[in-house]
Amino acid sequence: MNPIRVIVVDDSAFMRKMVTDILESDNRIQVIATARNGEECLLKVKKLHPDVVTLDVEMPKMDGISTLATIMNTNPLPVVMLSSVTSEGAAKTLQAISNGAVDFITKPSGSISLDINTIKDEIIQKVLAASQAQLTKTEHVKQEPNLQHVTGLHKKSMIVIGSSTGGPRALQSVLTNLPEDFITPILIAQHMPKGFTKSLADRLNLLSNVHVKEAMHGEIIKDKTAYIAPGGYHMKIRNVGIANAIELIDDSLGYLHKPSVDFLIESLAQINKVNKIAVILTGMGSDGSEGIKYLKEQDPSSLIVAESEESSIVYGMPKSAIKTNVVNYILHIQQIGQMVHTITKRLGGR
Template sequence: MNEIKVLIVDDSAFMRKLIGDFLACDSRFHVVGTARNGEEGLKKALELSPDIVTLDIEMPKMNGLDMLKQLMRVKPLPVVMLSSTTIEGAENTLTAMQYGAVDFVAKPSGAISLDLHKVKDELISKLLLASKANISSSSHQHAQNSSVYNLPMGTKVNKMICIGTSTGGPRALQEVLSTVSKDINAPIFIVQHMPPNFTKSLAARLNQLSDIEVKEAKDNEIVRSGCAYIAPGGFHMTVVEKKGQLSICLDTSSPVKGHRPSVDRLFQSISKISGYQALAIVLTGMGADGTEGVIELKKNKDVLVLAESEETAVIYGMPKSAVSTKLVDYIEPLRNVGSFISRYAQK
C-alpha cells in the first residue's frame, strides 16, 4: 500500500507538530508539508499534491473555510477538519461539510488542545477513511425519472420514514431534505453519527434550508407528520407507540457497535410498531450500522428499503452493507432521494 500523503494546515506550531508526530508513528502516512494559514495551505496543496489535508478553521490571512472553498474549486481533495466543540465551532464545521470537507475531528479542549492525544485514534481512522472518499460525489442534478414514480403503495395508510447516515451525511441530508415536499404526510426520523452539540447545529441549519420542519429530537416528544427529528449526539433514539400516538424515546444505554446514536436501534424500534408502513433509507457512511435494522424491518411486510447508490455516496460502506442483505428494494443516487420521499409520503 502506498503511503498516504498528508498536508497539515494549522496556525499553531504546537498543533502542527503534534499532528505530525501522531502521523509519523504510523507507516501508512507521510506528512509532505505543513502550513500556517489558508493562503499558505492553498499554495502548498497545489504544489505538493497531497492525498489528504487536515485543516484548522480559525487562522490568520485566510481562514480554513475560505481555503476549503477555494481548494474545492481548483483542486478537490479529501479534507478532515479540526473543530472546536463550541456552538460557533459546530456551525463552522457544518459549513465546512457543505463546502466539501469529508469529515471532522472535534478538539477535546479549545484551539490549542494539549490533550489532542485523546482523539489520536479517531483522527487516524478518519484520515484513512477520508483518503478513500468519493469527493466528486456531490450531485446537484435534478431528480431523474426512475422507479421512484412507480411505488406500490396504497394511499390512505399511516407512514413513517427513517434515515441512517454517517460520514458525508450532513451534506447528503441537506440535499435530501431541501427537496422534500412541505406537505408530506409522514414523520421522518434521522440518525446521523455525530458528537453532542453538533446535531443541534445540524438540525438548525437543515431547518433553515428545508420546507419541512427539522429539529433535534426530545425525549417523550409526541411525533408530528411533516417534521424531521434528528437524534441528539450521544443519545440513542427509538420510536414507540402510546395510545395511538408515536413518541420519541432517548436513552444513553451502551453504544451499539461503537455508535450512539445507532441506526440499528432506530430501525429495530420502528420494526416493532404495527399499523404503519415504513420507508427506511441508508445513506453514505462507513461500516454496517443500519444493516441489522434493515433485516428486522423486513420481517414487517409493510417496509420499503432504499440505499444510496455507489455513484453518489461519499463513503459506500453503510449502503453497500445494506445492499448485501439482498433486502433493499431501491438503489438510487442522492439526487432522487428527496423526490422519492415526497412521492412515498404524499397526502
C-alpha cells in the same frame, strides 16, 4: 501500496506536531507537510498535491472556511476539518461540510488540546476514510423506479434515515427535495458528536420545507417534521397510547455508534399501524445493515432505500446495506427526496 499523503494545517505548532505524530504512527499515512495558515496551506497544496488535508477551522490571516472554499474551487481534494466544540465552531464546521469538507474531528478541549491523543484512533480512521472519498460526481440517469409493488397497509407512514461520513450534505439534498405538501415524519441518526447536531438541525431547517429540529426526549412525533438524534444519544421510537414518541438513551447499549442507525431502525420495526421506510445514506462502516434486516423480518412490507455508489461520498454503509439483499431501491442522492415523497403518497399520503 503507497501511503496516503497528508498536509496538516493548524496555527498552533503544538497541534501541528501532535496531529502529525498521530497520523504517522500509522504506516498507511505519510505527513508530507504542515502549514500555519490558509495562505501557506494553498501554496503547499498546489506544489505537493496531497491526498488529504486536515484543516483547522479557526486560523489567522486566512481561516479554514475560506481556505476550504479555495481548495474546492481550484483543486478539489478530501479535506477533514478540525473544530472546537462551541456554538460558533459547530456552525462554521457545518458550513464547511456543506461547502465540501468530507468530515470533521472535534478537538477534545479547545483550540490547543493537550489531550488530543485521546482521539488518536478517530483522527487516523477519519483521514483513512477521507482518502477513499468520492468528490467527483457523475450525473445520474433519470429513470422512474418501479413502484408496482408499493401498496399501503396503513393510513400513516414513518421514515427513518441513517448516515455518517458525508451525511450532512446528503441529508441536505434529501430534505430540500421534499415538497411543501410533504407530511410524513422523519427520524434521522447521523453519526455526529455532542454539540453539532443542533447546528445541523438549525441549518437544515432554514433550507427545507419540513420543520427540522434536534430531537428531545419524550416529545410526540408530529407530521411534517424531521427529528435529528442528538450527538451522543441513541434515539428510539416508542408507542404511547394513540401516538408515537421519541426516547433518547445515553447508554451505549453495546452499539459501536451513538446514535446508532441500527438501533433506530430496530425501534421502528416495533411500531404498529404505520407503513415503514428506511433510508441508508453515505457513510463509513456498516451501521444500519442489521437494522434493515431485522425490519424486513418483522415487517416484510417495509421499504428499504439505499444511496447509490455514484453519489455516495463514502460507499461503506449503502454498500453493506445492499449486500443484505433486502434493499428495494438503490438511488442517486438527487432522487431520494422525491422518491420517498412518491412512495408515501402511494402508500396513502401520510
